[in-house]
Amino acid sequence: MAVYTEVGDDELRAFVALYDLGEVLACKGIAEGVENSNYLLTTERGNFILTLYEKRVAPEDLPFFIALMDHLAHQGVPCPTPVRARDGEALRQLCGRPAAIVTFLTGMWPRRIEPFHCAGLGSALAALHRAGGSFAGRRTNSLGVTGWRRLYEASAARAGELQQGLAAELGDELAFLEASWPQGLPSGVIHADLFPDNVFFRDREVSGLIDFYFACSDFLAYDLAICLNAWCFEPDGSFNVTKARLLVRQYHAARPLNATELAALPLLARGSALRFLMTRLYDWLNQTAGALVRPKDPLEYLKKLRFHRGISGPAAYGIDV
Amino acid sequence: MAVYTEVGDDELRAFVALYDLGEVLACKGIAEGVENSNYLLTTERGNFILTLYEKRVAPEDLPFFIALMDHLAHQGVPCPTPVRARDGEALRQLCGRPAAIVTFLTGMWPRRIEPFHCAGLGSALAALHRAGGSFAGRRTNSLGVTGWRRLYEASAARAGELQQGLAAELGDELAFLEASWPQGLPSGVIHADLFPDNVFFRDREVSGLIDFYFACSDFLAYDLAICLNAWCFEPDGSFNVTKARLLVRQYHAARPLNATELAALPLLARGSALRFLMTRLYDWLNQTAGALVRPKDPLEYLKKLRFHRGISGPAAYGIDV
Numbered sequence: 103m104a105v106y107t108e109v110g111d112d113e114l115r116a117f118v119a120l121y122d123l124g125e126v127l128a129c130k131g132i133a134e135g136v137e138n139s140n141y142l143l144t145t146e147r148g149n150f151i152l153t154l155y156e157k158r159v160a161p162e163d164l165p166f167f168i169a170l171m172d173h174l175a176h177q178g179v180p181c182p183t184p185v186r187a188r189d190g191e192a193l194r195q196l197c198g199r200p201a202a203i204v205t206f207l208t209g210m211w212p213r214r215i216e217p218f219h220c221a222g223l224g225s226a227l228a229a230l231h232r233a234g235g236s237f238a239g240r241r242t243n244s245l246g247v248t249g250w251r252r253l254y255e256a257s258a259a260r261a262g263e264l265q266q267g268l269a270a271e272l273g274d275e276l277a278f279l280e281a282s283w284p285q286g287l288p289s290g291v292i293h294a295d296l297f298p299d300n301v302f303f304r305d306r307e308v309s310g311l312i313d314f315y316f317a318c319s320d321f322l323a324y325d326l327a328i329c330l331n332a333w334c335f336e337p338d339g340s341f342n343v344t345k346a347r348l349l350v351r352q353y354h355a356a357r358p359l360n361a362t363e364l365a366a367l368p369l370l371a372r373g374s375a376l377r378f379l380m381t382r383l384y385d386w387l388n389q390t391a392g393a394l395v396r397p398k399d400p401l402e403y404l405k406k407l408r409f410h411r412g413i414s415g416p417a418a419y420g421i422d423v
Numbered sequence: 424m425a426v427y428t429e430v431g432d433d434e435l436r437a438f439v440a441l442y443d444l445g446e447v448l449a450c451k452g453i454a455e456g457v458e459n460s461n462y463l464l465t466t467e468r469g470n471f472i473l474t475l476y477e478k479r480v481a482p483e484d485l486p487f488f489i490a491l492m493d494h495l496a497h498q499g500v501p502c503p504t505p506v507r508a509r510d511g512e513a514l515r516q517l518c519g520r521p522a523a524i525v526t527f528l529t530g531m532w533p534r535r536i537e538p539f540h541c542a543g544l545g546s547a548l549a550a551l552h553r554a555g556g557s558f559a560g561r562r563t564n565s566l567g568v569t570g571w572r573r574l575y576e577a578s579a580a581r582a583g584e585l586q587q588g589l590a591a592e593l594g595d596e597l598a599f600l601e602a603s604w605p606q607g608l609p610s611g612v613i614h615a616d617l618f619p620d621n622v623f624f625r626d627r628e629v630s631g632l633i634d635f636y637f638a639c640s641d642f643l644a645y646d647l648a649i650c651l652n653a654w655c656f657e658p659d660g661s662f663n664v665t666k667a668r669l670l671v672r673q674y675h676a677a678r679p680l681n682a683t684e685l686a687a688l689p690l691l692a693r694g695s696a697l698r699f700l701m702t703r704l705y706d707w708l709n710q711t712a713g714a715l716v717r718p719k720d721p722l723e724y725l726k727k728l729r730f731h732r733g734i735s736g737p738a739a740y741g742i743d744v
Contacts, residue, residue: 110534111624127529127625128470130463133452142451142463144470144529149449208448208465213431303432304448 107139107154107197114152117196120187121203123147134299137315139199142206149206151182154199159315161200166241167314168192168202170234170291174314175205177233180226180302181311182207207310209302218306219298220333220345224352226308227296227329231322231357234291243294243318245377247283250276253380260387264400272380275407279373284321284366292325293317297332323363326353327370330419331378331406339405347420364416371410379403428460428475428518435473438517441508442524444468455620458636460520463527470527472503475520480636482521487562488635489513489523491555491612495635496526498554501547501623502632503528528631530623539627540619541654541666545673547629548617548650552643552678555612564615564639566698568604571597574701581708585721593701596728600694605642605687613646614638618653644684647674648691651740652699652727660726668741685737692731700724 109129118126124146132140132151139154155164168184172192175183182204184192193202212219243249254276261269293300295316302310326349334346350367353359382400389397430450439447445467453461453472460475476485489505493513496504503525505513514523533540564570575597582590614621616637623631647670655667671688674680703721710718734740 108534111531112535114531126531128527128623129531131454132463133454142453149465149470206449210432210435210447210450213429214433302449 107156107199109139109141109152109154109197113197117194117201118143118145118203120189120194121185122188123150123185123203137313143203150185151204151206152196152201153204154196154201155315156199159200163241163315164193164200164202166239167317169239170237170317171204171314173237173239174230174233177236179230179233179311180207180309181230181314207302207312209304209309211299211302213298215298215333215345217342217345217348219301219303221348221352222303222306222308223296223301223329223333224326224349224354225356226301226311227293227325228353228356230293230311231290231325237291239291241318243292243320245294245316245381246318246320246324247279247373250373250376250380251280253377253384257380257383257387261383264383264386265404268383268404271404272376275372275376275411279369279376282369283373284362284369287321287323287363287366288360289319290322291317292320292322294320294325294328296325296329321363321366321370322357323359323366324370324374326350326359327367327374328378330367330371331374331403334419335406335409339402341409341418343418343420350419350421364421367416367419367421368410368413372407375403375407375410379407428477428520430460430462430473430475430518434518438515438522439464439466439524441510441515442506443509444471444506444524458634464524471506472525472527473517473522474525475517475522476636477520480521484562484636485514485521485523487560488638490560491558491638492525492635494558494560495551495554498557500551500554500632501528501630502551502635528623528633530625530630532620532623534619536619536654536666538663538666538669540622540624542669542673543624543627543629544617544622544650544654545647545670545675546677547622547632548614548646549674549677551614551632552611552646558612560612562639564613564641566615566637566702567639567641567645568600568694571694571697571701572601574698574705578701578704578708582704585704585707586725589704589725592725593697593704596693596697596732600690600697603690604694605683605690608642608644608684608687609681610640611643612638613641613643615641615646615649617646617650642684642687642691643678644680644687645691645695647671647680648688648695649699651688651692652695652724655740656723656727656730660723662730662739664739664741671740671742685742688737688740688742689731689734693728696724696728696731700728 128144129141137158138156141152143150143152174181185203186192258269300313334342379400382398386397386400449465450462458479459477462473464471464473495502506524507513579590621634655663700721703719707718707721
């Protein structure tokens with residue numbers, strides 16, 4: 103929950119005057135999203151989201167994200183559509199930050215995950231991957247397998263502050279994954295951060311996918327593995343195989359997974375768990391006084407990592423291989 | 424900026440179904456307000472504000488606040504109007520908290536105060552006081568002069584952690600104000616917390632007054648003194664007499680201040696400065712790890728207190744007495 107940049111009323115009025123959106127009626131900071139400042143902007147044309155991109159988003163990546171949302175929205179994916187100003191530009195500056203206005207999506211993200219959410223997510227993720235197939239943009243996944251060693255080295259020396267022996271366990275896992283990471287799986291644009299707070303539902307159907315600011319080019323099945331971790335564990339740490347089965351089955355129905363992808367899922371899930379464990383660990387070790395965001399628990403992802411390490415194969419996800 | 428209580432989608436749907444508001448389209452936590460959890464609720468009928476009352480608001484006070492907003496809104500004050508469910512109730516429970524839906528007000532609160540804001544504020548405050556004249560409800564100001572000693576005692580022993588000698592200065596000020604606090608000034612319902620983030624403007628006019636959760640019965644001129652402190656000092660600590668003159672003059676034009684009130688203004692301003700200094704000091708001394716709200720600077724109000732202590736009379740506010 104965060105608004106890092108306060109937008110003055112004069113600056114905002116001048117900014118919105120560049121668009122065909124009518125007069126600003128209201129603008130309120132939204133207590134969601136940890137990376138950027140988001141405002142719910144109400145104009146005479148309705149509700150929109152105004153985003154100011156903060157320091158964690160590289161400005162040079164923004165054209166990729168904007169073009170991707172534009173492409174996906176036009177392919178029918180229920181994602182925010184960048185709104186262009188009268189000069190045709192969707193990306194500009196506000197209060198010294200890159201900023202964009204996107205369409206407002208209806209729906210709410212699920213606070214308590216039920217199996218039907220996972221089924222809807224599977225279909226939506228497959229549709230996203232299919233729509234991304236015709237997108238020309240490319241962006242390296244800086245938080246993918248080739249970036250993990252850097253992440254590890256940024257926290258390893260102090261990992262013991264969180265849990266004794268953690269550095270060694272992470273180091274072993276990292277070495278194993280680097281050596282055995284699959285190659286040549288079907289690739290394309292992935293969301294790479296499709297947690298429940300980035301998926302809106304309305305009447306039990308997916309009504310919106312948001313927050314494309316980790317999107318990149320990588321294995322499509324890795325995106326599915328991220329969702330397995332983010333959606334299919336219960337708050338008590340147990341793995342819900344019913345949810346996993348629905349997620350994978352609905353995904354598979356719309357974008358069939360080949361045998362190599364299916365076989366690789368446990369490995370991809372370990373990699374995804376390691377990635378979120380390490381970024382959370384970094385944030386946990388580098389908290390700043392007065393920060394407005396509570397760091398998420400890194401150890402949640404250690405438990406998930408160990409679960410995937412302990413299974414015998416993808417059948418553990420309820421998949422008929 | 425805060426959302427303390429997460430509202431689940433199922434709970435929310437069931438709650439909103441009790442109202443004639445149509446289907447919930449979206450609901451987003453607002454990063455404003457430090458006392459309660461506020462959501463921008465979009466339904467088929469438009470935008471509303473959903474508030475969950477957190478622990479700082481006494482449940483027994485809520486009927487007063489709801490009735491007051493209802494009364495003021497019907498008197499033409501641009502304040503949130505409580506929305507009644509089909510059973511006629513505006514106040515109910517959601518996620519174990521008292522909760523209410525109120526109308527959404529357009530406008531934005533000013534980040535940089537200009538003189539015209541103070542003029543508009545003066546008129547709006549007088550209109551609020553006049554409209555409150557026909558309101559039957561009463562609520563003791565627990566943060567008024569009779570409550571200050573309790574506030575003082577809650578922090579005095581540790582006040583030196585903020586600034587050496589602060590406890591003594593506060594103690595002297597408190598004793599002086601208790602002995603010389605005016606009596607018998609015109610009283611009624613006051614807002615008691617009309618800071619810039621509680622006043623919306625649109626096209627240079629006041630379009631909304633919000634956050635009535637400190638409203639109480641007290642001297643009307645004390646409310647004006649709170650505004651003098653909150654609106655008429657520059658960020659560098661200097662007092663802007665142009666803003667003060669506009670504030671008081673516009674107030675006086677709509678609700679004439681008598682000679683006793685005018686003469687009492689410096690004392691009321693000292694009292695108001697002491698009150699905010701002491702509540703901020705308490706919050707500063709009692710920060711909790713992981714809090715989502717940065718404590719405001721108590722010393723800002725020490726400077727304001729000293730300013731009012733140093734003037735010779737209300738003429739220092741630009742008032743022709």
